[in-house]
Every structure is written in structure tokens, then in C-alpha cells.
Amino acid sequence: MKILVVGTGNSWRGDDAVGLEAATALRERLPQAVRVLATEAEQSSLMDEWEGCGAVLIVDAVHSSAAPGTIHRVDLNAEVVPHAVLKGSTHHFSLGDTIELARALKRLPATALFFGIEGARYAPGEPLSPAVATSVPAIVEEIAKEVEALLNRD
């Protein structure tokens, strides 16, 4: 199965970089056959990236009321990303928009998982906050296990 792992965010905005850092770590951790993409791109193009993939696993920072460092896991084929996600988007075309657009166009892979890491601060130029930095190995481990299970299923 073709698998894509996407880490996204903004490397200049504090905890928003966590998805990128997780992707960088996952690139070392995962078998070479698994494509790992760390991207700060406008996100509607992600649909093209996962075209032809049996599975996509996406990791990004999230902002809800949970404690910093909390890991959220959403099965995108089973759950709709809450609409507030879209409303709060600061993107031209955000990840939430892209996921819902892909759903509408029937372009979500059969397995599509979202991993959100609760951030604490997003100020320009700041490093990851301690709680978020601490959660990176855990998210890497969780995604690596998911990928392993998917590969074993083949």
C-alpha cells in the first residue's frame, strides 16, 4: 500500500511547527517506502500529494481547550472535522478545508488519519513550548505504530 505521512505547520510560529518537527523525526523513523512530507504549503495541493495513496496520516498543531501537548486522533473517514475548524482557519485554504473538500470530491484515501497536537503558544519566532516539545516522541511513536499496522495489513 502506498502510504503518505504529512506534517504541516509554520516553522516561524511557535507550537505551529510541531507537525513539521514530527515529520522530520518520522522521516528517520519510518521505512524508506513510506513517503514523509513536511510542508508549509497552502494546503489544497495536499490532495494531489495523496492521490493514489491507500493511506494518508496527517499531523498538525491544533487549538482547542485541551491541555498543551494532548494528542488528538481523528479517523477522517469516520468523523467530520468540526465546522469551527474551518471557520477559525487562518489559511487561504486550510487543512480543515482541504479535508472536507477532499471528502466532497471523494478524494480521501481509504485510510485517512489526522493527529492533532494541542499547542500552547503561536507567537512569531518562538520555539516549541516545553509541553509540546515533550509530546513529539509520543506522536512519532503513535504514527509509526499506525504505519506499521498498515504495512502488516498488506
Added chain:
Amino acid sequence: MPDETRTIKTDYLARVEGEGGMLIRLKGKEIEEVKLNIFEPPRFFEAFLRGRYFTEAPDITARICGICPVAYQMAASHSMEKVIGATIDPQVNALRRLLYCGEWIESHSLHVYMLHAPDFLGYPSAIEIAADAPEVVEKALRLKKIGNHIMCVVGGREIHPINVKVGGFYSTPTKAELEKLVPDLEWALAMSEETVKWANTLDFPDFEQDYVYLALDADGAYPIEGGDRFVTSSGINAPIDEFYEHVVEEHVEHANALQGHLKGVGPYLTGPAARYALHYDLLSDRAKAAAEGIGLPKVVNNPFKSILVRSVELVEACDEALRIIREYEQPAEPTVAVEPRAGAACGASEAPRGTLCHRYEIDDKGIILDATITPPTAQNQPQIEADLRGFVGKFMDLPNDELTLRCEQAIRNYDPCISCATHFLNLEIERSE
């Protein structure tokens, strides 16, 4: 109730790049307050650039925006090349223009179909359009992807291209590599022409403003990747190095982006409508034919019709990309040597949403002493507020919901880039254990 206070407010504007909100306060028939709140992080990039080596400016400033990195790379490169007195090979310049066409195609197609069209069609977003008319959205995405692809081939990758440098490129594509883009671009050109006709079927509010337009002057070409001069409809025609003698930036309390004004004039408009009004004659025959085909006048003063002008510029970008590829000859060297020289200069380019001006001062070792970056949205902000004021004045009898939507649309007319966005999701999770 003549003194009833009405507040029209949007805390977080969707479908714009960055973080912004809008507040309009009415008392009876009187507009008390109009504010476009921009929470753009203070432009720490300007401070960040001081002390860095001059060749780093294109790559650092490209990070300001995920949607117009080429605009930043070009403005920074032009500025630095002027300071050090570098002369760029004409074919390298042509490649830069091609790269920039890719950015225009990507950005304009995204804005026209995915961000602006929902306002006209009465949909909350492109997602609902995709459910009802997937073929329209698929075509828009294909058009956008073709723009991305140009950026990959010329720029190395689509976002924050890595191939641009002061002096030229790290490497240049062969003619054969560019020619592979032709079939897609021919489709994109036809699709852009279709886009102009489609956009013309939309309904536009009856609203015009008396604009002062500002755009670069690219010495006989439609301004895209740069220009040594800038012109305004108020009569300015000056070297770009005099930009800050005419444009003053002011800090206002409600926004942490600086607002641009033309000295002695006030608010002005930069972007597609300005380029089109000031340089209509320089459009390609195909772009002019597309405009004439829908009866679009040479000056478009209805800001809601910016979607038509943006569509005409899509035709221009596709047609121009094809011309550049036809005439391309791979340059002998991808870059000229760049040696530091003390001095200061302005450089500018036409981002999809308007003129972007950079000014740098460097010392004889090439260290940046001072940097000023004036993005188009900062320049347009006072004009956006003026549009809101004018629009609300004319349409204040509309119910609140509709007026709010129309005001948001009036902001999106400018395709504002309230740049350096965070990408995190505002997530609401409700789960029972």
C-alpha cells in the same frame, strides 16, 4: 429607531490569508466606525533581516507568505541586484517571469474559484460548491495545479521555491523541460478564457468607487515580475527608488500592519484592477479579447468586479507563460557573480494581490543594515476600509446577516494577504467519555 446602534462584526475572516477581523459600527443612518482589524504579527522579519548576509534576503522573506513566496523572492532579488550593480541575463529574467506566471495562475485560480466565488454563488465555501458542482471545483484545482507545476519546474518546488537567488537561479531548466508544460498550459489558457465568461455570469452589486490606482511600470510589458518605475492614476510616474517619497506608512491603533497612503492623495488601490486600468494596452491579444468578449471596460471601478479582472489576468499569465517557453533559450550561466557593495535600493514586484516593495541597505561586507517591506495588503487596507464605508453607506438597509456577508465579500475583493499566517487548526472537540 434612528439612534439604534448596529454592529456588523466578523471576528475571524475566513478565506483570506492570515488573521483578520472586521468591525463596522452604525448609529442610526450614521457610520460611526469602520475597522479592518489586522492581527498580523508585527513585521518582525524586517528586524530579523538586519545583520544577515544580503544573499539571504530572498529566502528569508519568501517565508512571509505561503501563497506569494515568489513575489517576495523577486522583490528582494531586484533590490539587492540594484544595490550591488548586477546585470541579469535577459533569459534569466524571462525565467523569473515564467516562475511568477506560475504563482499568478496558482493564486488567481485559487482566489477566483475557491475563495471569492462562494460569495457570489451564496455558498459558505468551496466545499459546498464541490458537493453540488464537483466538475467546477475539479477544473479549478487542475488550473491551480498547473500553476504549481510551473513553480516546481522553474523554482524547484511549489511553495517557497528554492532555486531563486540574488543574481539569477541555482540552475536553469532546459528548453525540453519547459516544453513539457505546454499541453497543460494550453488547456489552462482555454480554461482561463472560460473562467472569464463564467465569472461574467455572476451578479455584481451596483457599487463603484473613484479609485487612485498604483502599479509598477515594466517598461513596455504588463507588470508581473518587476519594474523599475511605478505609476499612479493620480499622475505619479517615478523610479521605484522614490517609492517611499510618495507612499507613507502609518501605524493605526486597531491594526498592527502599517497602513499605506499616497502623500497628498490618501488611500489608493494596488492589485489586478490597478494593473489592468494602468496597463490595459500591454495585455496580450488573448487577454484583451477575453476582456472585450464580456464587454469589460478598460477601467473597472466596481471592486466586486475584481474577479473579472483577476480572470483576465489568468488568461494573461497562461498566454505569457506559453510565449516565454516558445522563445526560451537556456542561458549559458544560471546566475551572475554577486559581490557585495555598500548601498541602498528599492526593488519591487507585482504580487497577485498588488505591488510589493522592498528596500534594503547593506554595507560593504554585504551585511543588511536596514530592511523595509511594504506588502500590497498594507497598502490596500485604507482603501478596503473606504470601500466598506462607501458600501455600508449605500446598502445599510440590508438585513444584518446579508450586510455582513457583503462586507466580507468587499474585503475579499482585494484577495487580502494578511501575511505570515499560523497554520494551526482551531479545533472544537466534543466527546463524551
